[in-house]
Amino acid sequence: MATSHNAFAADAPHSSEFETRRAALVNDIGESLEQVLTHINALNRSLEGIIEIGNEFASVEALWSQFETVMGREEEVAQNPSTQDDTEESRVEHDRASRG
Template sequence: MASSTSRPAGSASLNGNGAAGPAEKTYFEQQREMLVGEIAQSLEHVLQNINKLNRSLEEVIAVGNEFSPVEALWSQFENVMAKDPDAAAEGQEDDEADGGETDMKQEDKS
């Protein structure tokens, strides 16, 4: 009769109070594992989307940097065209007139 109740040492399984062998999980533990798995998948999805966004932003910045020399050229063109030719001519006339007046003032002083 002793042989009918004895089990091999490796096949013994105890309930949650013991520690050897797989114990059946409670409903809470099952739900927790399911939710943790869903959260892990969601975080992985968020990480993938952030990486895609980062690559897109890098591409946009690269395209913007390609236009830098063009922008500099247009700025230079704008600065040249912004100089009013009439104002430049008047400025030259004023300089000549100021030069003549200065000469007269210096003659008056002597």
């Protein structure tokens, strides 16, 4: 009986050391996860700010897109004068049809 008690007593310091190290590692992991969460939240706020800035430029982008479309049409008309006549004729026909 004394032999088994001595063996158990010898294992106790090892398990205590193991539990101490495990607790320290679990604590370190918990702190690291908290830091990761903090950094992810900061990243999320930064991305939201970037998206808001991008959304503010939507109206400017639409205006430039219209400008590009108009300039492209004028350039196309300058290259093909017959197209201009066709578009004017189709406008006149459309106006006549809409008037009745």
